[in-house]
Amino acid sequence: MDTTLIRDYLHAWTPRVDARLDELLPSEDDEPRSVHAAMRYSVQAGGKRLRPALVLLGARAAGGDEASVLGVACAVELVHTYSLIHDDLPAMDDDDVRRGRASCHRRFGEAVAILAGDALNTFAFEVIAETAPQPETVGALVRELCRAAGTAGMVGGQVADLEAAEVAAARPDVATVRAIHERKTGALLTSSLRIGAIASGANETTLEALGAAGERLGLAFQIVDDVLDEEGLADELGKTPGKDRQQGKATYPAAIGIDASRAEALRLIAESREILTGRPASELLASLGAFVVERRS
Amino acid sequence: MDTTLIRDYLHAWTPRVDARLDELLPSEDDEPRSVHAAMRYSVQAGGKRLRPALVLLGARAAGGDEASVLGVACAVELVHTYSLIHDDLPAMDDDDVRRGRASCHRRFGEAVAILAGDALNTFAFEVIAETAPQPETVGALVRELCRAAGTAGMVGGQVADLEAAEVAAARPDVATVRAIHERKTGALLTSSLRIGAIASGANETTLEALGAAGERLGLAFQIVDDVLDEEGLADELGKTPGKDRQQGKATYPAAIGIDASRAEALRLIAESREILTGRPASELLASLGAFVVERRS
Numbered sequence: 001m002d003t004t005l006i007r008d009y010l011h012a013w014t015p016r017v018d019a020r021l022d023e024l025l026p027s028e029d030d031e032p033r034s035v036h037a038a039m040r041y042s043v044q045a046g047g048k049r050l051r052p053a054l055v056l057l058g059a060r061a062a063g064g065d066e067a068s069v070l071g072v073a074c075a076v077e078l079v080h081t082y083s084l085i086h087d088d089l090p091a092m093d094d095d096d097v098r099r100g101r102a103s104c105h106r107r108f109g110e111a112v113a114i115l116a117g118d119a120l121n122t123f124a125f126e127v128i129a130e131t132a133p134q135p136e137t138v139g140a141l142v143r144e145l146c147r148a149a150g151t152a153g154m155v156g157g158q159v160a161d162l163e164a165a166e167v168a169a170a171r172p173d174v175a176t177v178r179a180i181h182e183r184k185t186g187a188l189l190t191s192s193l194r195i196g197a198i199a200s201g202a203n204e205t206t207l208e209a210l211g212a213a214g215e216r217l218g219l220a221f222q223i224v225d226d227v228l229d230e231e232g233l234a235d236e237l238g239k240t241p242g243k244d245r246q247q248g249k250a251t252y253p254a255a256i257g258i259d260a261s262r263a264e265a266l267r268l269i270a271e272s273r274e275i276l277t278g279r280p281a282s283e284l285l286a287s288l289g290a291f292v293v294e295r296r297s
Numbered sequence: 298m299d300t301t302l303i304r305d306y307l308h309a310w311t312p313r314v315d316a317r318l319d320e321l322l323p324s325e326d327d328e329p330r331s332v333h334a335a336m337r338y339s340v341q342a343g344g345k346r347l348r349p350a351l352v353l354l355g356a357r358a359a360g361g362d363e364a365s366v367l368g369v370a371c372a373v374e375l376v377h378t379y380s381l382i383h384d385d386l387p388a389m390d391d392d393d394v395r396r397g398r399a400s401c402h403r404r405f406g407e408a409v410a411i412l413a414g415d416a417l418n419t420f421a422f423e424v425i426a427e428t429a430p431q432p433e434t435v436g437a438l439v440r441e442l443c444r445a446a447g448t449a450g451m452v453g454g455q456v457a458d459l460e461a462a463e464v465a466a467a468r469p470d471v472a473t474v475r476a477i478h479e480r481k482t483g484a485l486l487t488s489s490l491r492i493g494a495i496a497s498g499a500n501e502t503t504l505e506a507l508g509a510a511g512e513r514l515g516l517a518f519q520i521v522d523d524v525l526d527e528e529g530l531a532d533e534l535g536k537t538p539g540k541d542r543q544q545g546k547a548t549y550p551a552a553i554g555i556d557a558s559r560a561e562a563l564r565l566i567a568e569s570r571e572i573l574t575g576r577p578a579s580e581l582l583a584s585l586g587a588f589v590v591e592r593r594s
Contacts, residue, residue, distance in 0.1 A: 032448055032452070033455070086411055089411065118452055127440065129440045135436055142422050146419050151336075183367075
């Protein structure tokens with residue numbers, strides 16, 4: 001499958017997402033400088049901007065346009081970044097490296113990192129309220145993001161991940177791993193597509209299709225993440241490799257091996273392609289699926 | 298000044314706030330149980346429910362009714378509770394006791410406490426989106442709450458508080474103390490009144506008056522809090538007394554002494570009463586002011 005289409009798309013849009021994030025984030029010259037600096041440091045550490053891209057593609061899939069949902073796309077990245085900052089804390093995954101540089105608490109101290117995460121979490125909702133192209137969709141956007149980020153989604157996945165690591169099964173059950181991944185990373189990835197569509201006034205049928213495709217894309221993304229961690233490509237990964245195994249994390253490779261994990265990711269991507277066939281932006285989303293499984297970092 | 302009016306009001310409404318919080322919060326029987334249990338533990342530890350009461354009074358002041366903004370009132374208490382959980386963490390104020398019992402991280406561990414705080418922060422916005430009596434006010438409510446809770450408000454005050462404690466002046470400047478208090482606790486207290494009014498469709502004149510009165514009430518509340526900490530009434534306070542001084546915190550008594558602090562609180566309350574004279578709910582709010590300065594815990 002060709003990934004040129006999505007590479008060109010990301011090449012065009014990622015700089016615009018980055019520019020909008022820069023505009024939206026509070027200045028480091030304004031108090032509280034330490035927290036504003038930490039927020040900017042972590043948001044601007046880069047990353048693939050996969051979630052914002054999914055928001056933009058969700059808008060396109062619902063017949064909307066990317067430019068009008070750029071702020072909403074940034075809001076999802078703010079939530080993602082807050083979760084990375086808090087997940088890296090010593091009491092959580094205790095990670096010193098993130099996106100290729102010192103994690104937020106290593107750079108700014110724990111107190112500022114906790115507060116920067118809190119502020120990004122709050123700020124995401126402000127950005128939605130300020131930038132949603134159709135004000136009457138704010139309530140639905142907030143509800144969607146909350147469900148994805150809260151205890152039924154991202155937070156629930158993180159605690160299940162920590163608790164699974166505590167029991168540290170040598171070979172975790174694949175159903176357990178899947179349930180963790182679906183919440184820890186899958187929920188926000190899935191919602192990203194839906195959020196772009198909701199902001200563009202999509203109907204329920206479109207939202208359901210995007211949700212079903214997004215679930216598969218999200219899970220495939222996380223499976224590949226596990227595989228990359230297992231294969232341990234330090235420089236390319238931008239975080240401490242082999243950390244999952246070291247911490248006894250429940251991963252796909254630990255459950256079913258690397259080859260079966262890659263096959264499962266491919267299967268999920270094929271399913272998501274099938275669900276979206278004939279819809280707007282289906283080729284772009286198919287190309288994104290290929291990109292997700294072929295990536296090396 | 299008579300506090301009977303507000304005592305009767307709180308006696309009538311606090312149980313309804315508590316009941317609504319209980320209804321809204323996720324069940325401890327649902328996964329992730331640990332985080333849900335921690336969320337409930339901290340929210341249900343009690344407290345004065347001053348912020349929800351201000352939301353209800355804000356609705357009344359704008360010609361609305363309390364029952365319709367009960368959910369919105371709970372959302373503000375969720376934000377307040379998340380901030381208490383995170384402020385008590387070892388990397389922050391490192392407090393073992395809160396509202397008369399073990400702080401969240403002492404009871405559930407740091408990881409769960411961080412995640413419970415995060416989840417409450419997110420959940421507050423979901424509750425606003427789900428329960429706002431006039432759906433078209435959701436955007437304005439989210440913006441108001443974000444400004445109060447974010448780096449321009451509560452988070453900004455907390456980091457200024459931590460940083461002021463680091464320089465630990467023996468006699469801090471009163472302007473510095475005031476600036477910290479206005480953000481750390483004042484912003485959310487002020488916004489509570491405004492949020493009740495916004496949810497009830499208040500006009501800008503009403504919102505400005507409530508904002509001006511709320512700023513004074515909020516600052517008076519925090520000054521009295523400082524005085525009570527300084528006087529060290531452990532059992533009544535429900536948290537570790539004398540902690541502020543021990544940590545070199547910038548407080549009003551440290552800046553201007555106990556007597557001048559009490560006088561300043563009384564002056565602020567008188568100003569807030571004057572601002573609201575002739576408006577709906579002005580007697581209740583005057584009684585609340587008296588309650589704030591006369592309280593012993």
